[in-house]
Amino acid sequence: MTEVWVSKEVFRYDADSLVKAFFPGRPVKNHLLEGISGDILCTRIEAESIETIVIEIPEADILSGSELRNILKREIYTRLKEATGRELPWGTLTGVRPVRLASKLINERGTAGEAREALRELYYVSEEKAELAVEIASRQRQVLERVHPEGLTGGVLPSYSLYVGIPFCPSRCTYCSFASYPIEKWRDRIDEYFGALEKELEFVRTAGRGKNPDTIYIGGGTPTSLDEKSLEKLLELIAAKINTAGAVEYTLEAGRPDSITRDKLRIMKKYGISRICVNPQTMNDETLRRIGRHHSADNIRNAFHMAREEGFGNINMDIILGLPGETEEDVKYTLDEIARLAPDDLTVHSLALKRGSVLKEEWLESAAEKEKPGQETETSSDNISRAVKLSSDCAASMGLKPYYLYRQKNISGNYENTGFARPGSEGIYNIVIMEEIQSLVACGAGTVSKRVTPDGKHIARCDTPKDIEQYLNRIDEMVERKRELFKDEL
Numbered sequence: 317m318t319e320v321w322v323s324k325e326v327f328r329y330d331a332d333s334l335v336k337a338f339f340p341g342r343p344v345k346n347h348l349l350e351g352i353s354g355d356i357l358c359t360r361i362e363a364e365s366i367e368t369i370v371i372e373i374p375e376a377d378i379l380s381g382s383e384l385r386n387i388l389k390r391e392i393y394t395r396l397k398e399a400t401g402r403e404l405p406w407g408t409l410t411g412v413r414p415v416r417l418a419s420k421l422i423n424e425r426g427t428a429g430e431a432r433e434a435l436r437e438l439y440y441v442s443e444e445k446a447e448l449a450v451e452i453a454s455r456q457r458q459v460l461e462r463v464h465p466e467g468l469t470g471g472v473l474p475s476y477s478l479y480v481g482i483p484f485c486p487s488r489c490t491y492c493s494f495a496s497y498p499i500e501k502w503r504d505r506i507d508e509y510f511g512a513l514e515k516e517l518e519f520v521r522t523a524g525r526g527k528n529p530d531t532i533y534i535g536g537g538t539p540t541s542l543d544e545k546s547l548e549k550l551l552e553l554i555a556a557k558i559n560t561a562g563a564v565e566y567t568l569e570a571g572r573p574d575s576i577t578r579d580k581l582r583i584m585k586k587y588g589i590s591r592i593c594v595n596p597q598t599m600n601d602e603t604l605r606r607i608g609r610h611h612s613a614d615n616i617r618n619a620f621h622m623a624r625e626e627g628f629g630n631i632n633m634d635i636i637l638g639l640p641g642e643t644e645e646d647v648k649y650t651l652d653e654i655a656r657l658a659p660d661d662l663t664v665h666s667l668a669l670k671r672g673s674v675l676k677e678e679w680l681e682s683a684a685e686k687e688k689p690g691q692e693t694e695t696s697s698d699n700i701s702r703a704v705k706l707s708s709d710c711a712a713s714m715g716l717k718p719y720y721l722y723r724q725k726n727i728s729g730n731y732e733n734t735g736f737a738r739p740g741s742e743g744i745y746n747i748v749i750m751e752e753i754q755s756l757v758a759c760g761a762g763t764v765s766k767r768v769t770p771d772g773k774h775i776a777r778c779d780t781p782k783d784i785e786q787y788l789n790r791i792d793e794m795v796e797r798k799r800e801l802f803k804d805e806l
């Protein structure tokens with residue numbers, strides 16, 4: 317067991333998350349240290365494999381809270397690096413949006429080079445990751461200027477984006493923690509679900525007052541798990557309430573290849589879908605079976621070719637690194653197969669074991685059986701590190717450039733998820749949502765709407781229940797909450 321004590325509540329999260337990053341997969345208990353005088357910040361770290369670390373920092377000469385936070389994190393990082401012999405690619409950064417910091421540093425320091433230096437010196441970010449974060453921040457600016465030529469005003473984009481959630485899938489993947497229910501169970505009640513969506517979309521129509529969303533994203537779940545008739549009904553419903561032609565990007569997640577048919581692709585084209593996602597996760601049949609996806613790599617190839625034949629010029633593919641049982645050879649094979657297909661956009665995720673996923677439960681069970689609770693997954697940081705490098709090399713060889721990046725808690729080896737795209741094919745929705753630079757109206761069960769204030773400093777949220785029954789029963793309340801969040805105007 318690893319334990320951390322801090323003398324001030326406000327530093328508990330920073331200390332805890334940094335220690336967790338050094339000991340991924342191990343439980344960390346944190347406590348408040350009692351009896352420390354007001355002007356000394358004290359931290360104590362105890363872990364099985366290292367000698368106890370005690371850090372004491374006098375607060376007297378330090379000006380701001382954030383300065384103190386950074387000093388503390390640098391000190392913890394240095395001491396843990398000495399004790400474990402490890403370095404973290406993202407240094408002291410434990411948040412999910414390192415690109416946001418890079419963008420802020422470019423604004424403050426004036427050049428990309430100085431922002432890179434600041435990431436290295438103040439946050440101990442590795443040279444490679446500092447370069448990556450700054451490169452992505454600079455590219456995002458260019459992409460966003462295509463949407464609003466005046467660029468970011470006060471760090472945010474005007475207008476809004478729209479998300480529509482369809483929480484149904486053909487089967488449940490073992491790593492899934494999203495709102496996802498078997499389509500077969502709900503097929504008879506799809507119209508009821510659409511009825512609730514219609515109420516939410518009517519709110520968007522009136523609150524939007526003729527303003528188009530910049531981007532529209534239909535996700536889930538797997539929207540293509542709807543049959544042809546229902547898919548057309550959904551797209552018709554959206555088109556009746558929203559000026560979809562006014563959006564710069566209209567994406568539909570056709571995630572599972574076993575749910576894609578030529579007729580569905582034609583329906584999507586008819587309603588102006590400009591970007592789709594066909595997500596293999598891996599091109600190895602054995603792994604696909606192991607993670608609960610009832611389709612083969614051949615299904616993926618066929619769905620992809622069919623989408624190209626139907627005229628889809630912007631196709632994203634998602635893969636996951638660190639899937640159970642996968643070796644470096646498996647990852648290489650997946651990347652080679654993806655390169656053969658040549659998608660326009662490739663998103664590389666590192667596996668995150670999330671609460672509620674079957675995989676997390678299985679992992680906890682197997683760790684308990686081995687009487688080694690909290691051990692790392694079989695996918696070590698080194699393996700993930702090599703797989704991350706293989707993926708970015710593969711993306712580069714296809715002419716795809718990194719354009720968005722985020723990290724999540726419990727991610728394998730403390731790495732990140734990165735989106736690569738052919739210049740001009742970047743998923744704009746991904747940028748605005750991950751960087752939280754535009755308000756998002758999200759409709760459907762298990763979705764979260766966000767209102768970003770014009771100065772970009774505050775974000776208010778409201779969510780809808782993941783449980784579909786509850787979402788249906790409380791739909792009027794959901795609409796009222798959105799009205800309250802957006803003050804009746806988008």
Ligand code: SF4
Nearest residue numbers: 485488489492496537
């Ligand atoms: S396709 Fe996506 S949403 Fe559906 S079960 Fe798999 S991971 Fe979850």
